[in-house]
Amino acid sequence: MPIKTLRIPTADGRADAFAAFPDGGGRHPGVLMYADGFGIRPVLREMARELAEHGYYVVVPNLFYRHGPAPLIELPAYIGEEARLAVFARLMPMIEAHTEERALSDADAYLRFLTAQPEVSAGPVAVTGYCIGGLLATRTAAAHPGQVAALAAFHAPVGVDGPDRLAEITAEVHFGHAETDLTPEALGELNQALDAAGVGYTSEIYPGTVHGFTMSDTDAFNPAALQRHWDRLLPLLDRTLTNG
Template sequence: MPTTMLHVPTPDGRADAFAAFPEGGGRHPGVLMYPDGFGIRPVLREMARELAGHGYCVLVPNTFYRHGPTPVIELPEYIGEEARPAVFARLMPLIEEHTAERALRDADAYLGFLTTRPEVAAGPVAVTGYCFGGLLATRTAAAHPGLVAAVAAFHAPVAADGLDALAGITARVHFGHAESDLTPESLGELNRALDAAGVDHTSEIYPGTVHGFTMSDTDAFDPAALKHHWDRLLPLLDRTLTGG
């Protein structure tokens, strides 16, 4: 897949971003992919290339660009249990500083940039995200009901802003939850709120999973759950962006 690093102008500076495009040129639907808190790294680049291979232009922004270009913090090649405390000690202050107001300013910039790229077809886009990025994806969908046609979030705290915040979403939704993150009772409460808001959704716990199950460079990785993630994500994008 053709790939490149781009710089997205924002009200607070320039965000570096990884972009992947389908082979053969032409214009294709756009997908904004928010990384997990660990940021842009080989596993995220590979996921973006995989998605581009299915016919989408994918933009993966450096969420923490205010603190420097990718990699904002040094990461081991494999983020195992022993490495996590030191990584999170550096990561959590960045997450805490990334307020909802900052996130929405950035979302405006990312979507404006994505939708005006010559490779991106006119029409609605999709937003997806992982962990903290899934919360950002959900916020972005709620703030841009006329533009975002699909949103998918995986092992993400999608209700962190309160269940009422989900009422602004008009996109089709898939939430894939880790079993370690959400009880069946909490899932039921979330899904009732989505139903009450009239959100077209699937929202499910992926059996036997722990937080971070899509990320192959962590000890949370679950290959079967990653496949299930693609089996949910690709049909969602096909229905909403290509009319499949």
Template sequence: MPTKTLRITTADGRADAFVAFPEHGERHPGVLMYPDGFGIRPVLREMARELAGHGYCVLVPNLFYRHGPAPVIDLPEHIGEEVRPALMARLMPLIEAHTADRALSDADAYLAFLTARPEVAAGPVAVTGYCIGGLLAVRTASAHPGRVSAVAAFHAPVGAAGPDALAGLTAQVHFGHAESDLTPEALGELNQALDVAGVSHTSEIYPGTLHGFTMADTDAFDPAGLRRHWDRLLPLLDRALAGN
């Protein structure tokens, strides 16, 4: 699977990013994949390669490039619960500094870079994300209704995007929630807001899952949850990007 580490010029500097392409050389639909707060690391590279193997050009940016190249903080091979509090204490200032304005400015640069790649087919792209990356995916899709035709978010605080962002969505949507993150009542309220906004969506709690269930390098990892994620994500991309 061809991969590259590239730099993207943004309004505030240069963001490092990981890119994975299908093996065969023709142009393929583009997918912007936002990582979780722990950023670009082996598990994210593997997920990008997996998605590229299904026929997509996948761009994974370093969300916190303003603070240095990925990994911005040192990470163990396995992010267990015993180290998570200390890691989150170091990450939270970076997350808090990544304002909505910064995120949207970066999204402009990421989408322009992705769609200009010679490997990427003309037409709309998809955006997917994990944890905080899922929130960024929603905001990106809402801000670029003509350019993003599918958005997926997993164990993500998508409600924090606000009703205006949800109402601005024209992309097809899938939200996969961790059971530990969302009550059935909160899910019902979120889905009602999507219905009122006229958003084509599926939004569900993945049974028995904890926050971070897609990430194989954490204690929250759930193999069944990860399979369900692929079972929902791949048909969504196929429907939304089939014409590219």
């Protein structure tokens, strides 16, 4: 799958990003993929390529471009527990500076850019994300109900904005939660809020998982859960987006 480096115009400058898309030309449904807090790195490129293989044009922006281009900090090839703590100590100021106002402004710019690409077909798009990226995907879907037809978020704090935010979503939704992130009781409360909002969704705890289970370069990785993620994500996109 081709990978193209991008610079996306935003209200605060240009966000570095990359796109993965199918070989052979043509136009394809657009997907905005938000990285986890560790940001753009080889595992994100692999996941974007895999999604592109199924017929989608996938854009992955550097969430923290205001602090510089990715990689913002040097990451080890494998992020174990000890490395995770040290990395997050450096990332946390950037995460805290990424306010909701900034996130929504960026979402406007990312979707505007994505839908303007000549390789992207007309019609609705999808947003997906991991960890903090899942929260950003949820906020993007809520802010663009007429444009976002599918939302998927994995090991993400999707309920922190409250039921009013969920009520703004018109996309079909899948939330895949880590067992260590959400109790069954909290899952029940979240799903009740989704029911009350009239959202079409699946929302489930992936068995035997810890936070970060999709990321193969971390000690949280769970291969079975990553496959479950694809088994939920791909049919969702197939139902809601039109290829060709």
